[in-house]
Amino acid sequence: MTILAIDQGTTSSRAILFDADLRVREVAQREFTQHFPDSGWVEHDPEELWQSVLETCEAVLEKAGPAAAIGITNQRETVVIWDRQTGEALHRAIVWQDRRTADFCADLRAEGHEAEVTARSGLLLDPYFSATKVKWLLDNVPGARAKAEAGTLAVGTMDSFLIWRLTEGRVHATDATNAARTMLYNIDDGRWDPELCRLFGIPMQILPEVRDCNAEFGECRLFGTAIPILGVAGDQQAATMGQACFQPGMLKSTYGTGCFALLNTGETRVASQNRLLTTVAYQLDGKVTYALEGSIFIAGAVVQWLRDGLGVIGAASETQALAEAADDHQRVIIVPAFTGLGAPYWRPEARGAVFGLTRNSGPAEFARAALESVGFQTRDLAEAMRGDWKASGSAATLGTLRVDGGMSASDFAMQSLADILGAPVDRPDVLETTALGVAWLAGHAEGMLPDAEGFAKRWSLERRFEPQLDEHSRDQRYDAWRRAVEATIAAG
Template identity: 70%
Template structure:
């Protein structure tokens, strides 16, 4: 058998894809699930609903694509699930990475002087984005959870851990290094859960999963017939980094899904950012981590969803670029999509969205253009901060994710960056990365060098905007950001 099943458990949907022996998608199935917003700034998912989407999409893809040799999993990172070790039932909804409910807790920890210690150990900042404070909230705010946790009756994990627990019928409580690195609880230099941070957040260590390499034996499942090994796991942005074959220091990828996440490979050097970027693990094989600088934008593709579902000015995401192209060139609108706060390099969880430059002539086309342009502006914020932290020649920006299908959006990205942007033939590289990790371990796919050689370019976008216009537009964006930030941002 020379095929691999990749499970891509994302923020708004779950996909399953069967990849053939040449790492080409052969069959796929996708299912959206419900987004729950119980309070302002809160975002939750029902883990049982997500589990149902995993079963449905896997069976759908396998029915079309045929038998596979192994499974690879990639998942939305930082999203927190706590479940009962006996029944596998969650004690509460999954608290999603976008959730802001622990903003005050993070601010209090920061005010008490803990951020430098946390950053030195984890590469992360004290922000509600990460898993640790969400887990602390569950322990302290859901009846009976702390008592059951301290008695060893509960398990914590990011979505990969929860799925593997269910798939292996409770036999394996594991995660991989890339997901562990996003919890705020894991020392990425020492490769272990950190006792000092666990004590700070009052989290029992018995909740935590075992941490493995990205390519490892995560257990096997019989849910789809004959026993299948789970041989690869990586958080979605790290899986995209692998899928883009960014194996050399200085290589940079930027993924445009619900949010936008740029990762810059820094090799075996863990860079301590001076510009509020994150240090993280890009991937880990044979017990050796490869590090990265990461910049996280919370709202990218989600701003197009808002145009569709909130403003209802488009019926389908694909219409946004055509609408933007029709916008009045004499109007300059800036949209700061801080719907759930601002991520890197600002890290202001209390900021909220704003639009600047409105006139009575502003309409749907101008809103669409400002929404798409906001993604380019935010990406430039990230890349400028990364360049300050990691000087030197970086390669062309490799992009992926659903938004990159839009030539208009990618051309603006190249224009505002003043740099070439490379779009691969396969846009959904997250699933490719998960499949390659599992398939390489199963002996089906080539090693890193062979995989990198097979990476295929679809199109390179080169800057067409003059430098003066680029700088003027970006200065306007920075002014809009300054007006959006809260006093303590």
């Protein structure tokens, strides 16, 4: 028996079949088009995205036969709005990277609404989150608001859209981790917040039902047999479970298009004093576990920029050899604020910058600076998390960082990360931790897999990266990074 994990990401959709020992049996992947209709705008075609999911699922199931259960993990904050009767989307999905509502967020902040938003949702007023994207769709798609008020529209993050399509319109639902990223969900009460919905002008009847991560989300009958959907979680929370970070104080960081670090804070909702996010790590059997999260908008995407924007590499795999060949006497710094700066700065108006160029700076120095920028941004998050964790009164300390995602395969990037953090970095045997997390959710709900404690015992280390840089050099480099960020913000 197998478990089908649907991993719907920012640049591609993947279907991964896991067996009862959580070994990968089959994988299929399809990229889809990124649309940039205006400066700072990022959109996806929901139909193209849906086809990518269908095609990948069909590809793996054709090879291995029917699955016992489905788990779904997805790019968070990206939203789509669709007609309940036809199932057709009214507009392209607005992607989490999109910045079109930055001015509206600034207006709400100036009016003094951010404290209330944070108190209820744990989030900050930023276009990153779903609420202002939904408002934009209702205000700008012809007829959308009237249809929403009449109850004939549905809105949701990509998990909701996929659940709707997979169940052929029978289920409109989401899980608590995705709901917690919308800026419309009260993470204390565990429900859509009427005051937040009123603030953003969003009719509550268009929102999905919120369920546990390990709840039942209906049956999919599209692949020849009825397969239950038994696990759903946003990509970073799914990776947290896939990394078996079930104990307070455990920390993971995923390096994909962006970088997302989550610190498990257990039953305690920790209010950040350093502009981190307080969010839901997971919700199992009605019990909420909270997390502190720091979000970096550009991680792996900086390597894509080297390839597609500058043309200095032909493939991402070339960066390691180039970085190792870089001139040690040059300290080029790239601040990759291409879509603004995320945590702990939250400066949507900032734009990317490069510092320390000389006549000898070339592709090798750019490659090293690109990989090091991820480590510097991660240290920004780690410093903020340490401060918040200590201020909460917790006796637990932050130690080893568990890493996953595409960039974690780079030995240079991970060694650089350990050097900049001054802490060990652990890379697991299974790097597909996002898909693994929802495969475990669905497999446990179906009865194939053990509980969280048993699953944690299966986690295994592939390699540990120990810091090799002395403290003085580490702090000297980090100080240079902080000065570069300050200059970038000032220029924005």
